[in-house]
Amino acid sequence: MAATTTEAAAKRTGRAPGAAAPLTGPRPRATKVAANLVLLVITLCFLLPTAWVVFASLDAEATLSFGLPEAVTTANFSAIMTPELTWRPLWNAFVLSFGSGAITVVVAVLAAYPLSRYRMRFGRYFLYTVLFGTCLPITAVMVPVYSLFVQLNLLDSLPGTVFFMAATSLPMAIWMTKNFMDSVPVSLEEAAWTEGASAMQALRRVVLPLMRPGVAVVFIFVFVQAWGNFFVPFVLLLSPEKQPAAVSIFAFFGQYGSVAYGQLAAYSLLYAAPVLGLYVLVTRISGSAFALAGAVKG
Amino acid sequence: MSRGAARAVPLAPAVALLALFMLGxxxxxxxxxxxxxxxxxxxxxxxxxxxxxxxxxxxxDPDFPKSLWLTVVFVFASAVVGQNVLGLALAGLLRSAVRPVRSIASTVVVAAWVLPEIVAAFAAYAFFHADGTLNAMLAGIGVTGPDWLYSTPMLAVVLANIWRGTAFSMMVYSAALAEVPPDLTEAAQLDGANGAQRLAWVTLPVIRRSISTNLMLTTLQTLSVFTLIYVMTGGGPGTDSSTLPILAYQEAFKFAxxxxxxxxxxxxxxxxxxxxxxxxxxxxxxxx
Structure with missing residues (x-):
């Protein structure tokens, strides 16, 4: 996944991948072997916690410690696949993520258009505010958000939570969308304008079709963030039938987690799978694993 | 309506949402x-x-300065030092690794970062638990490991956050290192600079912008880490791993x-x- 980037980078600098890199030492061969070995050791350390989830989910007698299952079973998966335990929380997570993704993309595209196309007096300040918003640790301030939601009577409301999540991902989404839109040449819209199209028509018929991959990346970015978010729905949604998978999985952990590790791991895997799939999709769309990390790089 | 105001109309939904749910x-x-x-x-x-x-x-309240200090330790040890140094090291190692090792290593490191935070927290919990993978490995070499989550909670959450977040720094630095002109390092090598000298005097100055960007972003991300610590230790034992987000949550919802x-x-x-x-x-x- 991330390797595609380093390869692309190698091409750009005109080196074969693996040719003497700036960090290799004076004896290229020995250094290279050492580098590969060190890398493998680090990789193993990084792999162990993740691998536990995969192996425990298939283990009939899973413990907290990583180990190869003596008997491979899918019983952990079939045990948790009930409507209350899995399907409804996953559906709630989908509603939250899709809802906030859709709202964010529409609002971000609308906002990015004037910011990308016109020189406005306050456009600069707006962008600085947006950038400031991307940095603010908003999930760290869930306590005031909670009391604000009490005042607005939005506590335990799915739409309220969807709009809040959309708003918190909006700064980053506007920033990304504007960058994607900047790369669409204005000359194409000028042709539409001379034929009498309004700015909004030009946006819909000319600009949007050209930046479809960009819009997809922004949508997936917001969707993945919302899908993985635990703290926001944990604080804002109280009734179990409204809670998304992240919260219900935590409740499951509290109730059965200390006995049914295999089921906890199976549930975790089931819940993580869409995110992993979408991540691979993004790397395909944008041609690099950087779409999500690189977008943040000012 | 003036032209300038008409052009700003599409900004209205964004302004409304941000005003209500961010500024609010x-x-x-x-x-x-x-x-x-x-x-x-x-x-x-x-x-x-x-x-x-x-x-x-x-x-x-004695808990507040303690929590502030724990937050500083958590951010400094796991983000500023851990994720940045390890991320830069990994980015450098990836460049001199052979292709299969490179793709396996980057996939594994990125996987920890892509996982939903609650799943990552469970994985880290299982790894550091008294009966977890780490102690099982230590037992394999004849060492009885402590109950990491209880006796050294800060060490456990710091290491867990390094595991979770290093991928981001690794990707930022991979991109940055690819931009370093090879002639520069080659010239330094001809002048007799060793690996450490080339890193200190050539590579790091060239990528300093990426370093400062990455330092700020990882600091801000780590400042708001809640789930990882909450699941692993619950801020405890006592308040021994209660960083500010945990303390705020506990004061508000546990102590009302x-x-x-x-x-x-x-x-x-x-x-x-x-x-x-x-x-x-x-x-x-x-x-x-």
């Missing part, structure tokens, strides 16, 4: 921190204005002192805001 909580946080709002009871519906009472309480929790959140907003302003000023990104 920030303003509410400042306001709420001056009241004695409680979770239930008479002061829940009609909080009273108590001025700087919550802040005076913060200063008098919403006003007090809000004061802690306000401190975090101010700290985060200061960091953001430094970051934006230092970077001066192209906004036009």
């Amino acid at each position: 909580p920030v303003v509410w946080s400042f306001y709420g921190s001056f009241t004695n709002t409680a979770l239930t009871g008479p002061t829940a519906a009609n909080p009273e204005w108590i001025g700087l009472g919550n802040y005076a309480g913060l200063l008098a 002192q919403v006003g007090y929790g809000t004061a802690i959140a306000t401190v975090m907003i101010v700290v985060g805001g200061v960091f953001s302003v430094i970051y934006i000023r230092a970077l001066r990104p192209e906004v036009d």
